[in-house]
Amino acid sequence: DTAVSQTPKYLVTQMGNDKSIKCEQNLGHDTMYWYKQDSKKFLKIMFSYNNKELIINETVPNRFSPKSPDKAHLNLHINSLELGDSAVYFCASSNGGGRKPQHFGDGTRLSIL
């Protein structure tokens, strides 16, 4: 009965590869997010979707492409991975936008070799 689940939990890959991270929430929330947390624990919003529509698109390289097939799912595809992409990526969801409490997944630890 996990609320927000991300897969995979760990991702180790080589520079230049393409990879995807999947996220699903079973809370019935209408808004989902992708965050990047760097090694200093600084958490930065990347994207946000409300009812499958992109509403926040921060200054993120266009190698990163989110996709929301339905309200319960938000995936993140990353092309041509670079060393600087190494971080922990968190998916989150809320009901009614960021002013409401967000529920986070446990993160995907991406390491680029």
Add this chain to the structure above:
Amino acid sequence: SQQGEEDPQALSIQEGENATMNCSYKTSINNLQWYRQNSGRGLVHLILIRSNEREKHSGRLRVTLDTSKKSSSLLITASRAADTASYFCATDGKTSYDKVIFGPGTSLSVIP
């Protein structure tokens, strides 16, 4: 630019003591939230305080908000080893769907 900034960056206390963390922000807010992150886990929502509220309690947590000083504090009373975690404040924007900005966090260590 960063909206919320926590202070101190790191805090180490003995079990049973109180822990106080502060958050300062720059622009007007509607709500301010506090989250906890245990090592290797996602963030967990602790408490939300609205801009027209001055104080809020939840169990051993007490949050204050001073909009004139653009600051908030999180007090954890009678700390336990299990409170060891990073604590983040998060501030919102003008509309419901504006992004929420997280501060850099305070790392709290509670020594048994």
